[in-house]
Amino acid sequence: MLDTGRNLTHQLTHQLGAAIVQGQYAIDKSFPTEAELSQQFNISRSVTREAVKMLTAKGLIASRPRQGIRVMPSSHWNMFDADVLGWTLNARASLELLREFTQLRMAIEPEAAVLAAENNKDTARIKAIGDALARMKRADEGLDDPLTADIEFHCAILAAGNNRFFFQLRDFIQVALRVSIASTNQLKGVLTADYDDHKRIYDAICAGDQEEASRAVKVLLQEVMQLINLSLVKPA
Numbered sequence: 473m474l475d476t477g478r479n480l481t482h483q484l485t486h487q488l489g490a491a492i493v494q495g496q497y498a499i500d501k502s503f504p505t506e507a508e509l510s511q512q513f514n515i516s517r518s519v520t521r522e523a524v525k526m527l528t529a530k531g532l533i534a535s536r537p538r539q540g541i542r543v544m545p546s547s548h549w550n551m552f553d554a555d556v557l558g559w560t561l562n563a564r565a566s567l568e569l570l571r572e573f574t575q576l577r578m579a580i581e582p583e584a585a586v587l588a589a590e591n592n593k594d595t596a597r598i599k600a601i602g603d604a605l606a607r608m609k610r611a612d613e614g615l616d617d618p619l620t621a622d623i624e625f626h627c628a629i630l631a632a633g634n635n636r637f638f639f640q641l642r643d644f645i646q647v648a649l650r651v652s653i654a655s656t657n658q659l660k661g662v663l664t665a666d667y668d669d670h671k672r673i674y675d676a677i678c679a680g681d682q683e684e685a686s687r688a689v690k691v692l693l694q695e696v697m698q699l700i701n702l703s704l705v706k707p708a
Contacts, residue, residue, distance in 0.1 A: 484523040492532045493559040503541040530556050554643040561651040571700045573648050578693045585685040587633025592680045597632040604628050605674050622665045623649045659699050
């Protein structure tokens with residue numbers, strides 16, 4: 473049942489979206505109509521209509537002439553949508569998925585660090601990276617949350633480049649990093665990220681050394697990728 477004290481459209485969208493990703497509705501099979509959803513959840517047609525629109529925009533379902541609403545294959549899902557990514561990671565987080573995400577990070581984050589180094593006179597944004605790094609140091613001492621501090625560091629770099637497209641990726645990156653970092657730290661057998669590796673990135677950005685900033689990020693991500701690849705080939 474839905475909580476009438478909260479936004480019903482968002483609740484229904486989340487519940488149905490998670491169910492689709494979990495495989496509770498078969499791919500390319502008919503999906504309940506708005507009227508059926510309204511009756512099932514005891515809510516108005518306007519709520520179900522909006523939820524169906526949101527799920528359609530996320531690529532999870534589509535309406536076809538004379539076929540009604542159908543569940544779409546995962547290749548149609550908008551994986552850059554933070555909700556879709558979150559549902560997918562919660563339902564079926566896997567090393568293969570983490571590898572794909574790390575490949576994307578390798579294409580984006582070194583260049584984001586280059587832009588941050590280029591814009592190193594933006595004191596407020598550079599300070600945000602430094603503040604996140606300080607949180608990572610406190611996390612090493614057991615005084616802060618290591619996962620939140622690590623995510624904050626990487627997202628601060630995306631923001632520091634002053635590129636609107638990179639900045640728009642922040643919600644997506646936050647959701648994926650929460651699972652990715654926790655999983656790779658578990659594979660390494662540690663609870664916190666390597667502070668020194670992150671400090672090298674920060675120092676290069678502060679110095680305006682674009683080449684070193686990019687290199688330091690690549691070294692960090694290559695280690696993550698190597699860890700994932702080794703785990704994938706490890707015998708069961």
